[in-house]
Structure formats: C-alpha cells, structure tokens
Amino acid sequence: MIKDAYDQTISSFTVRIERQDGPGSPSYWETFDVTYESDMNVISVLQRIAAMSETATGEKTTPVAWSCGCLEEVCGSCTMVINGKVRQSCSALVDNLLDGTDQELVLQPMSKFPVVRDLVVDRQRIFRSLQRVEAWVPVDTYYDMGPGPKVSRAQQEINYPLSECMSCGCCMEACPQYTKVEVVRADGESDADYDKRVNEAYDTQFIGPQAISQAMLFNSHPTGAQIAEERLELLSGPGGVQVCGNAQNCVTVCPKEIPLTTSIARAGRAVTVHKFKKWFGKS
Amino acid sequence: MTQEMSFFERHEFMIRRLHSLSGLIPVGAFMVVHLMANASINNGTESYQKIVYQIHSLGPAVLVVEWLFIFLPIIFHALLGFVFIFQGRSNVSKYPYQANYRYVAQRVTGMIAFFFILWHVLQMNGVIHADWFRETIADPIGLAQFRPYNAASTAAKALQNPIVSGLYAIGILACVFHFANGLWTMGITWGVWVSPKAQKMASHICLGVGAIIAVIGLSALVGFYKVDIDKAEARELEMYEQGIKSGTILADPHKLIDSQRADQENH
Numbered sequence: 001m002i003k004d005a006y007d008q009t010i011s012s013f014t015v016r017i018e019r020q021d022g023p024g025s026p027s028y029w030e031t032f033d034v035t036y037e038s039d040m041n042v043i044s045v046l047q048r049i050a051a052m053s054e055t056a057t058g059e060k061t062t063p064v065a066w067s068c069g070c071l072e073e074v075c076g077s078c079t080m081v082i083n084g085k086v087r088q089s090c091s092a093l094v095d096n097l098l099d100g101t102d103q104e105l106v107l108q109p110m111s112k113f114p115v116v117r118d119l120v121v122d123r124q125r126i127f128r129s130l131q132r133v134e135a136w137v138p139v140d141t142y143y144d145m146g147p148g149p150k151v152s153r154a155q156q157e158i159n160y161p162l163s164e165c166m167s168c169g170c171c172m173e174a175c176p177q178y179t180k181v182e183v184v185r186a187d188g189e190s191d192a193d194y195d196k197r198v199n200e201a202y203d204t205q206f207i208g209p210q211a212i213s214q215a216m217l218f219n220s221h222p223t224g225a226q227i228a229e230e231r232l233e234l235l236s237g238p239g240g241v242q243v244c245g246n247a248q249n250c251v252t253v254c255p256k257e258i259p260l261t262t263s264i265a266r267a268g269r270a271v272t273v274h275k276f277k278k279w280f281g282k283s
Numbered sequence: 284m285t286q287e288m289s290f291f292e293r294h295e296f297m298i299r300r301l302h303s304l305s306g307l308i309p310v311g312a313f314m315v316v317h318l319m320a321n322a323s324i325n326n327g328t329e330s331y332q333k334i335v336y337q338i339h340s341l342g343p344a345v346l347v348v349e350w351l352f353i354f355l356p357i358i359f360h361a362l363l364g365f366v367f368i369f370q371g372r373s374n375v376s377k378y379p380y381q382a383n384y385r386y387v388a389q390r391v392t393g394m395i396a397f398f399f400i401l402w403h404v405l406q407m408n409g410v411i412h413a414d415w416f417r418e419t420i421a422d423p424i425g426l427a428q429f430r431p432y433n434a435a436s437t438a439a440k441a442l443q444n445p446i447v448s449g450l451y452a453i454g455i456l457a458c459v460f461h462f463a464n465g466l467w468t469m470g471i472t473w474g475v476w477v478s479p480k481a482q483k484m485a486s487h488i489c490l491g492v493g494a495i496i497a498v499i500g501l502s503a504l505v506g507f508y509k510v511d512i513d514k515a516e517a518r519e520l521e522m523y524e525q526g527i528k529s530g531t532i533l534a535d536p537h538k539l540i541d542s543q544r545a546d547q548e549n550h
Contacts, residue, residue: 084377174378176371176386204292238292242299245371246468247386249378261471262478269474271296 010036013098014056015045017064018108020115023122024184027115030064031056042082042089042097043068045105046119065118073255076168080119081108086173088255089119110173114182125181126167128202129211133234137224149222162217162263164256171209171250171260177243178206206243207235209250213263219270232267232274241267298363303472305360309352311462315496318455321438321503328435328515332522335434336532354404361397368393389464392457399454406441412537432538433519439510448504455500463493516540523547 012035020027032049033056043066050063066089068078073091082092083106097105113121130136139145151159172178183198215231218224235241241264250260291298320338324331339345373387404410409417409427421427428441442448467489470476476485520543526532536547 174374176373176383179370179372204288236296238288238295240296242296242472244472245367245386246382246471248382249374249380252380252382253378259479261482265471265474265477265482267474268472269477272473275296 010098010103012036013094013103013105015049015105015107017049017106017118019064019118020109022117023114023182030061036094038095040094042080042092042094042105042107043071043078045094046089046107065116065120067120074166076166077123079110079168079170079173081110081173082106086110086170086253088168091255110169112173112175112178112180113169114180121169123167123169124198125202125205126169126172126208126210128199129207130167130214132203132207132237132239133211133215134227134231135211135214135218137218137221138227139223151222155220159217159220161256161258162213162220165210165214165217165258166256167210168255169210170253170255174249174253175206175208176247176249177245178208181205204238206239207241209244209260209264212241212244212267213258213260216263216266216270228270229274232271233278235267236271236275241271244268299367300472302360302363302367303469305356306462306465307469310356310360311465313353314458314462318459318496318500318503322499322506324435324438324503324506324510328510328518329522331438332432332434332519335431336526339431339535339538340533342533349408354410357400361393361400364390364393364397385464389461389468392461392464395454395457396461399450399457403451403454407438414537430538430540432523432532432535433516433540433543435507435510436512436515436519437540439507439512439515442504442507443512448508451504452501455504456497459493459497459500462496463489466492516543519543 012033015032046066053063069075071090073088078089109115109119110121183201185194219228248261320334368390405426407429409421430437476482527534536544
C-alpha cells in the first residue's frame with residue numbers, strides 16, 4: 001500500500017552509507033541518489049550504487065562493498081544496520097523503509113564486529129563462540145555406532161526453532177552487554193599468529209545469546225547431550241551466560257524469532273544445577 | 284586459552300552469581316525488613332521504639348551484624364555493580380524496548396541507591412560511634428543524628444526538612460525499583476522462571492511486590508513527618524528508665540540524645 005503511494009510521488013531517494021576503507025581506518029559518510037523502482041530491497045539498492053559509483057554530488061567514488069549470500073534471509077551474511085536497526089538487507093524492502101516523511105535510507109555496518117570494508121564485517125567471533133561452547137554433535141569415531149536415540153515429537157518442537165539460527169549477528173549487535181573486540185594485525189604478523197591472538201581476545205569476552213541458545217540446542221540433542229556437562233562448564237567460563245544483563249533485546253531483534261531469552265534462562269538453570277552438582281557432589 | 288586470565292575472568296561466574304545472590308540475601312531482605320520496621324512509626328512512638336530496642340538487645344553484637352550482614356554485603360554489591368555498569372553499553376535510543384529501558388533503569392537506580400544509602404547511613408548511623416568522632420565531626424556537620432534509644436524523635440527530627448524527606452522518597456523508590464526489578468532478573472539468571480509466559484507472570488508479581496514495598500517505605504516517611512518530637516522524646520525517656528528498671532533493655536546512655544544522656548550518666 002505504501003508502494004502505491006510512492007509510485008506516484010517519488011522518482012528517486014537518498015541513501016546515506018557509513019563507509020570505511022579497511023580495518024582500522026576511519027569511517028566516513030557518503031550520500032547517493034538512487035532511482036526508485038518498485039519492489040527493491042537493500043541489496044538491489046547496493047547493486048545500483050555499485051553500478052553508478054557516483055555520489056549524490058556527482059563525484060566518482062569506489063563501489064560500496066557489502067556481502068550477501070542466499071537473498072532469502074537464511075544465511076545471515078548480509079546483516080547490517082539499516083535506519084538504525086540491525087537486520088538482513090535482503091529482506092529489508094525499500095517500499096517499507098521509505099515510510100512517512102523520511103525518504104532516506106541509512107546503511108551502516110554492524111558496530112560490534114570489526115569492519116573489513118564498508119558494510120562488510122568480520123563475523124569470526126560469532127563462529128568462535130560456537131567453538132567455545134562446543135555447539136555440535138560429537139561423532140569422533142570411525143565405527144558405525146548404529147542409529148542414534150529417537151527424539152520425541154515434543155522435544156523436536158522445542159529444538160526446531162533453535163536450529164533456525166543462522167549466526168547472523170543481530171542478537172549480539174543489539175545486546176548492551178556484548179561489546180566490540182577488534183584486534184589490529186601487527187606488521188608482518190602471520191595468519192596463524194594473528195588468529196591465535198584474535199581468538200585469545202575473543203575467548204574471555206561475552207559469547208552472546210546465539211551461542212548460549214546453540215549450546216542449549218545441542219544439550220537437548222540425545223547424542224549432543226553426551227557432552228552436556230562439558231558444555232555447561234564452558235557456558236559458565238569467562239564471558240559465559242553469567243554476563244547476560246537481561247535487557248532482552250536479542251529476542252526482540254532476532255529475525256528468526258528464536259526464543260533466545262528462554263534459552264538463556266534454560267542455560268542459567270542448567271548451569272545452576274551443574275554447579276551445585278560439581279561443588280556438593282553428585283548423589 | 285593460553286593467555287593468562289585475570290582473577291576476575293577465572294572466577295567471573297562465581298563473582299557474578301554472588302553479586303546476584305547478595306542483592307536478595309542479605310541486602311534486599313534487609314531492606315524489606317528495614318522499611319517495614321520504619322513503617323511501624325505509624326503505630327506510634329512506642330511501637331517503633333520497641334522494634335529498635337529489640338535490635339539493640341544484641342548489645343555490642345549489633346556492630347558485628349551491621350558490618351557482616353549489612354555494610355559489607357552492600358559495599359560488595361555496589362562496587363561490583365559499578366564495575367558491571369561500565370562493562371556494558373546501553374542502547375535504548377536505538378532499541379527502545381521495555382526490557383531494555385529496565386536494563387538502563389536497573390543501573391541508574393543502582394547508582395542512585397548507592398549514593399542515597401551512603402548519605403543515609405552517614406546521616407543517621409554515622410558508622411563511627413566514638414565520642415571524639417561524634418563531638419568533633421559528626422555533630423557539627425549533621426552526621427550520626429539517630430539515637431537508638433530516642434529512635435522516633437531523632438529519626439523524625441532528621442526528616443523534618445521537606446527537601447530531605449523528598450530526597451529520601453527518591454532514594455527509597457530507587458532502592459525498591461532496583462530490588463523488584465533485580466528480583467525479576469535474578470529469577471532468569473538462576474533459571475527459576477524460564478518460559479516467556481513464566482517470565483511475564485514473574486514480572487507482574489515483582490511489580491506487585493515492588494509496589495507494596497514502595498507504599499510501606501513511603502508510609503514511614505509520612506509517619507516520621509507527623510511525629511510530635513517533644514512528646515516523643517519524653518515518652519522515650521520514660522520507656523528507657525522503665526526498661527532499665529525492669530531489665531528489658533541494656534543500659535547505654537550513649538544511645539540517648541545528649542540532653543537525656545547527661546542526666547542518665549549523672550544518676
């Protein structure tokens with residue numbers, strides 16, 4: 001309905017983009033005029049901008065860099081801050097964004113991750129968090145272990161929503177307890193040395209809602225649960241579930257509507273029980 | 284993790300859980316009892332004085348209880364709270380959601396509560412009870428105004444100024460919000476209420492608990508404002524003399540106001 005209104009009223013709109021040439025370099029703003037077409041999403045806007053490579057004042061500029069993959073909100077790679085809110089740019093439709101009086105689009109990279117270039121950020125910390133809580137099913141054997149245990153229908157209903165997580169970063173971007181960690185590469189530092197330093201820096205910082213939820217998912221998986229206690233120990237390590245400040249932004253911004261705060265409370269309960277067992281002995 | 288971790292990092296879980304627990308036991312629990320005891324002023328001077336007598340029947344152990352279960356836990360909770368506040372970055376302007384506002388409010392009320400309690404303890408209790416401190420520092424600048432054996436009259440006198448009672452009202456409301464909202468977040472932290480439905484219900488209950496405690500806390504302010512100070516002082520002296528005679532209270536003229544103390548010491 002909004003689209004129809006704009007069809008008749010606007011021929012172009014403004015896009016302001018927070019750009020950055022590389023890791024550690026200063027950010028700056030550029031404004032672009034984009035010709036309006038119906039049914040555009042932010043990705044198609046970025047495609048037009050790349051094709052023009054010209055700012056609103058007519059100066060030539062480098063194409064704005066962004067990353068995207070699936071274009072159907074299941075891969076998470078095109079996550080950015082659009083008009084102040086974190087979301088996927090593929091499912092951000094221009095017709096919905098240009099509502100009311102504001103005929104401007106503001107695009108920024110996520111603020112909690114190191115910028116690679118323009119709107120592309122390094123999401124390594126998200127995947128490192130999954131490693132930190134061992135968010136997988138352990139199957140380290142060559143032997144055929146036979147079919148795994150059955151998962152009840154009721155348990156499937158709980159697990160499925162958690163399995164929809166695409167590690168996009170929205171929950172961490174919106175979390176006031178999750179703060180940016182950026183490790184600058186030293187001159188002549190090898191990839192291995194740099195990665196080691198980066199991981200060390202990440203490993204004492206908050207793991208974020210996504211990793212907590214994934215730990216709960218794999219603790220509910222009958223085979224994954226074989227290392228449930230190990231995961232709970234990791235979950236209560238430095239930067240673990242205890243860092244949560246209950247602002248509950250994660251669950252509100254999650255594009256997959258994953259019950260993240262439920263996972264966090266489940267993790268809180270599981271860790272409470274785990275610690276009591278550990279300190280006072282299993283009976 | 285090959286890097287050396289700090290003490291805080293190695294024990295972060297334990298430290299944060301102790302911080303969470305200390306908010307309820309003993310700090311929050313003490314606050315509720317304290318506000319209820321204050322509210323007894325609405326039953327009259329005698330009622331309030333009797334509760335203070337009961338507390339002071341511990342004699343010198345009052346100091347131990349004060350430090351072990353009240354001052355030290357509050358200091359522990361507050362100092363860690365400040366550390367945690369500066370570890371987060373609030374973002375309500377970008378994400379103006381209800382729980383996010385409460386995240387900020389929890390931190391703001393925590394800071395208000397800290398400075399309020401600091402002022403309140405110095406103003407009323409004074410912390411150091413030695414005579415030299417009272418005479419040279421406390422009395423001239425208006426600290427240590429509360430006298431346990433003139434409980435109603437001295438508390439009322441300290442709260443006669445409407446600016447003071449106004450600041451007390453703000454302080455009490457900040458403490459109560461911090462307690463009620465903290466109770467709710469604590470239930471999530473420890474995993475008591477897990478599902479969104481349970482969390483919602485718990486937030487209503489915490490709101491109700493907070494509202495009741497706020498009314499109790501503020502009612503005491505009204506009660507103290509209405510005390511007839513001269514009458515209360517006279518009644519307190521009567522209660523003191525009779526209490527000593529019957530042996531129901533410990534004689535300690537230091538816990539009386541100066542005019543009555545001198546008389547008692549001359550006896």
